[in-house]
Amino acid sequence: MSRETTTVIVTGAGGVGKTTMSAAVAMRLAGADRRTVVMTVDPARRLADALDLHSLANEPTPVPGVSGLWASTLDASASWEGVVHRYSDPDVAERLLKNNYFRAIADRFPAAQSFAAAETMAMMIESGHWDAIVVDTPPSAGGLDFFLSPSQTAELIGGKLLRWLTGSQLPGRRFLYRFTGRPILKIADAVLGGPLLEDVAEFLLDLRTMYDQLAARAETIKRHQQRATTLVATTADPAPVAEVLRFFEELTDVSIEPAAVILNRALPLDWTPASRQPIRGIPDAELRAVLKANLVRWGGEARRQATSMEGIAGRYGVPLITVPWVAESPTSVDSLGRLLDGVEGLDDLIAKA
């Protein structure tokens, strides 16, 4: 690798326009002549159409009409299969991938999709193919899981479940057979109805064989995350704002310092004072009254937005980048390209990334 890859992580709660922001940031990077890939998670259909993403695939495809930009949609199952193949013995890998419990864990462990995203990001960084990588994170735990998932996954695989099942010490396979002879398991199986626990214990022992390699991998992924530029996307709605606050509170644990908060659907601050002025240029008094009432409502909303964002910026000393509210969210590469035109602070930040 001749030069370091720029990595931008766009995180935040669901529904705030995270994927759109990621794609727009990626277009800026590609526009600056950098070979760029944007890794999306569950893009809206029309955005996916614009990026020409038609199925889950970790392998990036070129975005039509934008030179230097590729896009992919996270395929968490494929990422997990890759993890199993890379970090366990071939025969264990085969057993694990065929096991129903493995699928269940990979589907339902809250951090599983986030870990798949983090591992896929790391693979892209290590491939050396890209000047810039933009990562749209899964919304789990307001984006926090993306950063916590390497440790959580290592812990899970390392025997958190096994320890619950067997007490404080971690058994070897031979121990398991003595252990399954314990009366409690017989009772449990009788109550629960089936030889479930024994199957589960067998499976967990297999899973545990990946631990050493996976723990080392988790540390590498965390270093990639710490080197990246993290942008926290939000709207000013109470629920995502609460998620952002929680995110900042817990982020120090993983040594991540976001470079900026991106406020999407921002209203201009001058709407608030303007709403106290009379409306000019319309002779019809009734029409004036309607437009005045409308400006008063939106001006009040602009003030509410400003108040809630001051709380975040003031408390955590992080720059705020505002992206204006547009009636129709971008659904073509042209409108995506225009979304961040004139947005202050972002281009500087990307240049430094």
Added chain:
Amino acid sequence: MSHGSPLRLRLQRTRPTILSEGPQERCGYPEAMLEHRLLIVSGKGGVGKSAVSAALGILAARRGKRVLVLAMIQPSGLAAHLGVDSLSYEPTRIRPGLFGVAIDRSHALEEYLGLQLHVPRSLPMRQLSGALNVLADTAPGIREIVTMGKPIFEVLRGEWDLVIADAPPLGQLQSYLSAPQTITGLVPTGAVREQAARLESTLADPATSGLLLVTTPEELAVLETREAIAQIDADRQILITGVVANRVLEPLGVTAHDVGALPDGPARAAGLLHLGLVESQSSWLSSIPNDPRLPFLFGFHTPAEVAARLAEICEAFA
């Protein structure tokens, strides 16, 4: 072990959907929803599920019902909308007739074993619950059935006129609704299977249970809602009792031409933004059922204010 729930007898496999009917058949909203014993509230993340759950709880309690509002996962949003700092595993009285509760995993497991599976107290409960804990993380359907079991257990206890469950978002809802079938596929016999069957029939009984889907008039939320409706329609797990669009903007009553006559500036920009949003919203609204809509609340600061205002608005529908 006894499994003599009266609700077991009421398993009905009627087609639990209302979507083919016109809005006229569904007037009485939100009364019709509050007639259920169990109302499950779901929707895409961020559309206002917890706000609507809290608002309907406030409304039902105001109508003289004894209501339990229950957070099935992360309780902080529901707690904020109910205006309390936190919710715990013991039902807390929030106002006359309104109680709030959160599901706590270890309590839920013990309750599941003792009160729902009727495991004899003579058995070592702590070890059993430890074993079940592992299963809940590993085997499909166990965590979901324990979580789904809680609101249904509260319904069957008979202490509440109405239980409102603030459910997981749509992405996860399917695995909760189909947990009973998943379990019956996994476990051949025993108490777990019987409890799963009881749960399935309670959910499928349209006189007892209903699902309220909350959405916002935006692309992702509407498309996910439509997919969920189609899926639940096909699987017939529960009656969809309503689809509520939240944060709907009122038409301005003026045209783009009128607004365009204004000189450049905030009044013009705010007018055009409003008109543009109304147009985009109405195209998404046209593809979901025409249930009453909840307005975008301008300038509301706290979740508790939002829920209280939505309750007043729902009351005015009646």
